[in-house]
Amino acid sequence: xxxxxxxxxxxxxxxxxxxxxxxxxxxxxxxxxxxxxxxxxxxxxxxxxxxxxxxxxxxxxxxxxxxxxxxxxxxxxxxxxxxxxxxxxxxxxxxxxxxxxxxx
Amino acid sequence: xxxxxxxxxxxxxxxxxxxxxxxxxxxxxxxxxxxxxxxxxxxxxxxxxxxxxxxxxxxxxxxxxxxxxxxxxxxxxxxxxxxxxxxxxxxxxxxxxxxxxxxxxxxxxxxxxxxxxxxxxxxxxxxxxxxxxxxxxxxxxxxxxxxxxxxxxxxxxxxxxxxxxxxxxxxxxxxxxxxxxxxxxxxxxxxxxxxxxxxxxxxxxxxxxxxxxxxxxxxxxxxxxxxxxxxxxxxxxxxxxxxxxxxxxxxxxxxxxxxxxxxxxxxxxxxxxxxxxxxxxxxxxxxxxxxxxxxxxxxxxxxxxxxxxxxxxxxxxxxxxxxxxxxxxxxxxxxxxxxxxxxxxxxxxxxxxxxxxxxxxxxxxxxxxxxxxxxxxxxxxxxxxxxxxxxxxxxxxxxxxxxxxxxxxxxxxxxxxxxxxxxxxxxxxxxxxxxxxxxxxxxxxxxxxxxxxxxxxxxxxxxxxxxxxxxxxxxxxxxxxxxxxxxxxxxxxxxxxxxxxxxxxxxxxxxxxxxxxxxxxxxxxxxxxxxxxxxxxxxxxxxxxxxxxxxxxxxxxxxxxxxxxxxxxxxxxxxxxxxxxxxxxxxxxxxxxxxxxxxxxxxxxxxxxxxxxxxxxxxxxxxxxxxxxxxxxxxxxxxxxxxxxxxxxxxxxxxxxxx
Numbered sequence: 017x018x019x020x021x022x023x024x025x026x027x028x029x030x031x032x033x034x035x036x037x038x039x040x041x042x043x044x045x046x047x048x049x050x051x052x053x054x055x056x057x058x059x060x061x062x063x064x065x066x067x068x069x070x071x072x073x074x075x076x077x078x079x080x081x082x083x084x085x086x087x088x089x090x091x092x093x094x095x096x097x098x099x100x101x102x103x104x105x106x107x108x109x110x111x112x113x114x115x116x117x118x119x120x
Numbered sequence: 121x122x123x124x125x126x127x128x129x130x131x132x133x134x135x136x137x138x139x140x141x142x143x144x145x146x147x148x149x150x151x152x153x154x155x156x157x158x159x160x161x162x163x164x165x166x167x168x169x170x171x172x173x174x175x176x177x178x179x180x181x182x183x184x185x186x187x188x189x190x191x192x193x194x195x196x197x198x199x200x201x202x203x204x205x206x207x208x209x210x211x212x213x214x215x216x217x218x219x220x221x222x223x224x225x226x227x228x229x230x231x232x233x234x235x236x237x238x239x240x241x242x243x244x245x246x247x248x249x250x251x252x253x254x255x256x257x258x259x260x261x262x263x264x265x266x267x268x269x270x271x272x273x274x275x276x277x278x279x280x281x282x283x284x285x286x287x288x289x290x291x292x293x294x295x296x297x298x299x300x301x302x303x304x305x306x307x308x309x310x311x312x313x314x315x316x317x318x319x320x321x322x323x324x325x326x327x328x329x330x331x332x333x334x335x336x337x338x339x340x341x342x343x344x345x346x347x348x349x350x351x352x353x354x355x356x357x358x359x360x361x362x363x364x365x366x367x368x369x370x371x372x373x374x375x376x377x378x379x380x381x382x383x384x385x386x387x388x389x390x391x392x393x394x395x396x397x398x399x400x401x402x403x404x405x406x407x408x409x410x411x412x413x414x415x416x417x418x419x420x421x422x423x424x425x426x427x428x429x430x431x432x433x434x435x436x437x438x439x440x441x442x443x444x445x446x447x448x449x450x451x452x453x454x455x456x457x458x459x460x461x462x463x464x465x466x467x468x469x470x471x472x473x474x475x476x477x478x479x480x481x482x483x484x485x486x487x488x489x490x491x492x493x494x495x496x497x498x499x500x501x502x503x504x505x506x507x508x509x510x511x512x513x514x515x516x517x518x519x520x521x522x523x524x525x526x527x528x529x530x531x532x533x534x535x536x537x538x539x540x541x542x543x544x545x546x547x548x549x550x551x552x553x554x555x556x557x558x559x560x561x562x563x564x565x566x567x568x569x570x571x572x573x574x575x576x577x578x579x580x581x582x583x584x585x586x587x588x589x590x591x592x593x594x595x596x597x598x599x600x601x602x603x604x605x606x607x608x609x610x611x612x613x614x615x616x617x618x619x620x621x622x623x624x625x626x627x628x629x630x631x632x633x634x635x636x637x638x639x640x641x642x643x644x645x646x647x648x649x650x651x652x653x654x655x656x657x658x659x660x661x662x663x664x665x666x667x668x669x670x671x672x673x674x675x676x677x678x679x680x681x682x683x684x685x686x687x688x689x690x691x692x693x694x695x696x697x698x699x700x701x702x703x704x705x706x707x708x709x710x711x712x713x714x715x716x717x718x719x720x721x722x723x724x725x726x727x728x729x730x731x732x733x734x735x736x737x738x739x740x741x742x743x744x745x746x747x748x749x750x751x752x753x754x755x756x757x758x759x760x761x762x763x764x765x766x767x768x769x770x771x772x773x774x775x776x777x778x779x
Contacts (some may be wrong), residue, residue: 119754
């Protein structure tokens with residue numbers, strides 16, 4: 017049995033990234049879209065950590081970056097949910113198809 | 121020098137006023153009337169407007185007379201020569217230390233004479249209008265316009281500076297526009313006032329260019345300096361203006377001819393005369409004012425004011441003389457055929473102005489040669505008196521009969537006795553019958569013409585015969601011809617208020633000829649001995665009498681002689697009756713030639729090319745934005761796709777192209 021290398025991990029993170037993108041583009045429910053964004057962010061986190069571990073094992077920059085990303089993702093989730101609640105109040109729905117008033 | 125108002129204290133007035141302030145009051149009183157009546161007249165001075173304006177103007181007339189007396193008999197003369205005095209002068213626009221436009225008052229014989237003429241005639245018109253315009257809806261407005269008109273003309277004659285004169289010149293144009301269009305609900309009056317304004321304004325363009333040329337070469341706008349610099353053949357300015365030329369004509373001649381075009385427009389000389397007959401749409405007293413004292417004599421005054429410079433250019437003087445004599449004859453012929461009494465008078469004005477102009481054009485600068493100048497100014501003076509009288513008399517006839525047409529008149533001498541007598545005096549005066557005023561002035565003009573240009577003399581002689589013919593045609597048609605049958609309620613002649621100006625003016629028209637004018641006004645300021653040759657007077661007086669008797673033979677009794685004569689000169693009569701088709705010519709030139717050849721292509725260019733460019737910009741913007749706006753759909757996921765596509769695009773760019 018072979019140890020998983022950098023390639024395997026990058027494969028997972030790429031898959032995760034595109035799953036997130038796919039979710040973001042196809043889901044109509046805003047909460048689900050938010051969750052898809054979290055997937056994208058997490059794939060980035062995995063990248064940071066993986067690169068840190070395999071390329072510069074004596075440094076901690078990648079780890080710190082992923083901690084920053086997690087913090088920002090938390091803040092972003094709070095803001096996004098606030099927006100979603102407001103949208104629900106005004107439109108009685110969180111379907112993204114209904115929220116297209118802001119156009120030409 | 122930055123003093124704002126520098127008024128020399130001459131200490132001449134015994135009333136405790138000095139000359140400068142008294143002179144300033146002359147134009148400022150009518151201006152005050154204009155402002156007060158224009159602002160408050162319609163609300164607060166409905167009845168008293170006329171009296172108020174008349175009082176103000178009589179103040180200014182009194183001051184003018186006082187000034188004239190003082191100037192001519194007390195302080196004007198220095199060693200036998202009348203001086204040009206500038207009692208008031210202040211800097212108005214200082215462009216640079218050397219160049220400025222000043223405002224000031226210039227007193228010399230002609231401006232003093234004009235002050236008297238303008239204020240006196242205007243006062244008569246003011247008084248006359250008290251009765252004539254009574255009950256008009258816009259009575260105060262009328263008087264305020266009269267005030268503006270008088271103010272502008274007084275300012276014009278007193279100007280010490282050619283630019284100042286130009287300002288007042290335009291003001292005269294504006295106020296005549298207002299007065300001719302006084303009955304603004306009549307389309308014909310509106311058309312007439314526009315015509316007068318546009319034609320004089322068009323001519324003023326020439327004047328303005330002339331001013332610019334003169335001041336460019338002389339480096340000053342001030343009359344005295346201008347004349348001084350451009351009349352001595354030694355000065356550098358004169359040499360440069362006389363030597364530089366354009367199309368073979370010297371700049372001096374160009375400038376003077378251009379200035380003269382301005383004067384010809386205001387003075388209604390051929391071919392810029394077409395506005396004058398139409399200007400009869402204004403109230404009749406206004407016509408009296410325009411024709412006698414203001415507006416049309418402004419052109420004569422302008423030439424007289426710049427006369428020393430004119431006399432330096434033979435060619436310019438020749439233009440003045442030729443245009444003058446053409447206008448005189450041309451207008452006299454037309455006047456014989458018109459049937460509207462005010463139009464006859466209008467053409468007679470044009471003819472008389474022509475007399476003044478050619479007399480100026482034939483004059484020399486000094487001594488015996490300057491007879492033409494004195495004669496022109498003398499004729500201006502006497503003409504003002506009898507022409508105002510004629511117009512006011514015509515006004516009184518129109519007031520009585522409510523029509524301008526000769527055929528509605530006849531036999532009025534019983535109903536309008538005072539008008540009849542005064543009108544007769546005026547007709548005799550304009551015909552040059554001794555001892556009335558016109559005789560003396562016309563005699564001097566003819567004498568001047570005889571000495572300088574015999575061709576012009578003969579034409580002028582014939583014209584003066586025609587003058588007496590058409591004036592007496594008018595006189596007999598109004599007052600004799602047939603018995604007038606009064607239908608309905610005939611009110612009599614206007615009251616004392618209307619008759620008093622007539623009587624005063626007729627006294628003037630009868631006696632003004634005895635003023636020794638040569639002693640007062642001459643080209644060089646020195647006394648001009650005018651010599652009367654008895655045998656010289658025979659021809660004009662005889663021709664005048666022939667004119668009168670012909671008119672009497674044709675028009676005293678109702679008969680068919682006028683028709684027969686008109687018939688015998690069929691085509692020529694028609695030509696004259698239609699005023700030689702000058703109006704039609706103007707219409708042809710403007711409507712057919714200018715509109716079709718210039719106006720239409722310009723409009724086409726504007727519509728298609730200029731508008732097209734602007735529209736193309738707008739339309740293409742609209743088109744593009746129509747196409748592009750779909751991108752902003754409001755769909756979040758679409759934006760995300762664009763974003764993603766952008767990112768992928770950048771990634772491809774960075775990875776594969778800019779490695």
